[in-house]
Amino acid sequence: MKILVCISNVPDTTTKVKFVDDLRKLDVNGIQWVINPWDELALTRALELKEDASNAVQMVTVAHVGPASAEPTIRKALAIGADDAIRVNTDPEDAFVVAAQLAEVLKADPYDIVLCGIESSDHNGSTVGGMLAEMLEYPSVSCVSSLRIENGQPVVSREIDGGKETVSVPAPFVAVVQKGIAKEPRIAAMRGIMSARTKPIRVFEPKAIDGLTGVTGYEMPKPRAACKYVDADNAGQLIELLQNEARVF
Amino acid sequence: MSVLVFLENWDGKFKKLSFELVSYASKLAGMLGEEVVALSIGQVDTAELEKPALYGASKIISIEDGNLKSVDEQAYTALIAGTATQLGAGVVILSNNNNGKSLAPRLSVRLKAGIASGVSRLPVSVSPFVVYKKVYSGKAFSNVEIKTPVKILTLAQNSFELIENPKPAVIEKSTAQADAQLMKTRVTEVEKQTGKILLTDADIVVSGGRGMRSADNWGPLLEMAELLGAATACSRPVSDEGWRPHGEHTGQTGKIIAPNLYFAIGISGAIQHLAGISSSKYIVAINTDKDAPIFEAAQYGIVGDALKVLPKLVEKLREVKSK
Ligand SMILES: Cc1cc2nc3c(=O)[nH]c(=O)nc-3n(C[C@H](O)[C@H](O)[C@H](O)COP(=O)(O)OP(=O)(O)OC[C@H]3O[C@@H](n4cnc5c(N)ncnc54)[C@H](O)[C@@H]3O)c2cc1C
Numbered sequence: 001m002k003i004l005v006c007i008s009n010v011p012d013t014t015t016k017v018k019f020v021d022d023l024r025k026l027d028v029n030g031i032q033w034v035i036n037p038w039d040e041l042a043l044t045r046a047l048e049l050k051e052d053a054s055n056a057v058q059m060v061t062v063a064h065v066g067p068a069s070a071e072p073t074i075r076k077a078l079a080i081g082a083d084d085a086i087r088v089n090t091d092p093e094d095a096f097v098v099a100a101q102l103a104e105v106l107k108a109d110p111y112d113i114v115l116c117g118i119e120s121s122d123h124n125g126s127t128v129g130g131m132l133a134e135m136l137e138y139p140s141v142s143c144v145s146s147l148r149i150e151n152g153q154p155v156v157s158r159e160i161d162g163g164k165e166t167v168s169v170p171a172p173f174v175a176v177v178q179k180g181i182a183k184e185p186r187i188a189a190m191r192g193i194m195s196a197r198t199k200p201i202r203v204f205e206p207k208a209i210d211g212l213t214g215v216t217g218y219e220m221p222k223p224r225a226a227c228k229y230v231d232a233d234n235a236g237q238l239i240e241l242l243q244n245e246a247r248v249f
Numbered sequence: 250m251s252v253l254v255f256l257e258n259w260d261g262k263f264k265k266l267s268f269e270l271v272s273y274a275s276k277l278a279g280m281l282g283e284e285v286v287a288l289s290i291g292q293v294d295t296a297e298l299e300k301p302a303l304y305g306a307s308k309i310i311s312i313e314d315g316n317l318k319s320v321d322e323q324a325y326t327a328l329i330a331g332t333a334t335q336l337g338a339g340v341v342i343l344s345n346n347n348n349g350k351s352l353a354p355r356l357s358v359r360l361k362a363g364i365a366s367g368v369s370r371l372p373v374s375v376s377p378f379v380v381y382k383k384v385y386s387g388k389a390f391s392n393v394e395i396k397t398p399v400k401i402l403t404l405a406q407n408s409f410e411l412i413e414n415p416k417p418a419v420i421e422k423s424t425a426q427a428d429a430q431l432m433k434t435r436v437t438e439v440e441k442q443t444g445k446i447l448l449t450d451a452d453i454v455v456s457g458g459r460g461m462r463s464a465d466n467w468g469p470l471l472e473m474a475e476l477l478g479a480a481t482a483c484s485r486p487v488s489d490e491g492w493r494p495h496g497e498h499t500g501q502t503g504k505i506i507a508p509n510l511y512f513a514i515g516i517s518g519a520i521q522h523l524a525g526i527s528s529s530k531y532i533v534a535i536n537t538d539k540d541a542p543i544f545e546a547a548q549y550g551i552v553g554d555a556l557k558v559l560p561k562l563v564e565k566l567r568e569v570k571s572k
Pocket residue numbers: 013037457458459460461462483484485486487498499500501502503514515516517518519520521522525535536537538541553554555556
């Protein structure tokens with residue numbers, strides 16, 4: 001079995017985002033780029049599955065659609081333990097382009113389990129995984145919080161509103177994963193960092209694919225009204241304010 | 250042309266988010282000069298199927314195929330896409346909840362339709378079709394232009410108010426069936442949370458952080474939630490420690506919610522926590538540290554020890570509620 005983990009290269013979650021060019025482009029100055037948090041968990045789970053020989057996972061590959069400047073993030077994934085990497089060399093216009101470029105690669109080189117994170121922390125789209133599945137005509141399960149392999153068959157738990165379902169699904173398939181899929185993201189050890197240097201990154205040139213959407217501009221949130229303080233000794237007053245001023249109950 | 254809304258049901262019932270979707274669709278249809286058609290998949294009785302008309306749906310199509318008890322993403326996509334194509338729908342709207350997130354991207358490919366997910370407002374303009382959405386986990390917003398003839402939107406839960414707009418509606422029972430060839434997933438077990446208010450549905454959420462100090466201190470917080478009819482939540486370290494169940498963790502990597510009122514009790518307000526709650530209409534912070542970042546996001550605050558403040562709030566609430 002072969003597992004592919006699709007990774008997005010995103011600003012560290014503590015980044016204070018700013019925009020330039022008349023609020024049309026992200027100001028990348030000083031940004032530290034990281035593996036999207038859910039993708040990092042997906043990679044961790046893929047590696048755990050591979051380490052248990054009974055799962056017969058031979059290979060864990062990471063794939064990224066993006067320019068060469070994303071290679072440090074790909075190397076991080078290799079250092080954490082991925083065997084090799086795929087990069088499609090283009091700066092994608094939207095999530096559809098990301099999915100379509102990945103689909104092109106996967107049609108020629110199929111994987112049994114494709115993992116995507118539930119969203120990328122930049123555009124918060126929740127779209128690449130499902131799109132990719134539809135393009136490949138694979139079954140998909142989204143909102144997945146656990147993944148195991150039972151007698152060669154993938155079994156996942158999926159979050160539904162107000163509960164959880166256990167779903168068995170034949171490979172090849174796409175799992176769109178979220179919290180729970182692994183406990184903690186794995187951190188690269190020194191040996192991993194050394195060996196990552198020589199692991200292969202296969203670079204593919206992009207197919208001509210147009211996006212379906214575009215960002216016309218960004219806006220910053222409006223500052224919130226200043227906080228109104230209630231004295232701790234007189235805490236009950238808070239309830240009065242919520243009831244009579246904010247009218248929330 | 251029409252605006253198509255996909256309506257999920259929960260044990261045969263719609264819920265508030267379903268009517269938020271219809272309300273949104275109805276306003277959007279007004280901008281486009283079109284009609285709203287709602288599509289329900291699964292077993293829903295006629296009285297329930299009449300409800301979307303109260304919020305402006307002109308037609309409700311119900312596909313009741315008994316094989317569709319749980320969502321198979323491929324089979325559902327084919328049914329929704331089939332309906333959209335048949336109607337010539339220009340916009341398809343789903344919730345941004347679990348199932349909406351599962352289906353919208355597949356539909357996007359099926360219908361060659363660009364998608365804007367997690368929207369909370371009507372489009373800025375319909376030609377070009379530009380819609381405002383949250384990006385960078387709430388740290389900014391973007392205006393997304395959807396360039397394709399068919400558009401897909403997913404609506405953030407609790408972000409659009411219900412607007413009554415009764416219409417005489419036609420209910421059409423469709424005999425469409427799921428394509429058995431596509432149904433490759435098999436649900437072997439279902440676990441349902443019963444009796445509790447769902448965190449994602451709740452109007453009021455009472456949430457505790459590491460400042461609650463230990464799992465044993467949750468009593469007054471739970472009592473306050475009970476009195477308010479609120480759901481309970483927590484910060485990530487709290488669920489990591491096992492003080493509270495994982496399903497309660499809110500934030501960037503947990504649940505993203507938008508209640509009317511969010512109590513952040515002993516929560517510092519880390520940027521990853523705010524990512525999950527910043528769309529709340531009112532945030533109340535209770536924290537010993539007057540410089541905690543949560544106060545910058547809050548409209549009401551108490552600087553003080555949660556373990557001393559909470560009993561006072563409970564006492565006052567009891568008094569108010571008994572009136
Ligand atoms: C990639 C990534 C993703 C993350 N995702 C999330 C996420 O989804 N959700 C999330 O919550 N966190 C997330 N985090 C963690 C986040 O950075 C913070 O560490 C976390 O939110 C802090 O939780 P806390 O506020 O409960 O604890 P702390 O930061 O320890 O804050 C405790 C607060 O309680 C106050 N306090 C102490 N005692 C009392 C008392 N007696 N009464 C009142 N107040 C008191 C303190 O002043 C302090 O402000 C993420 C981190 C990373 C790196």
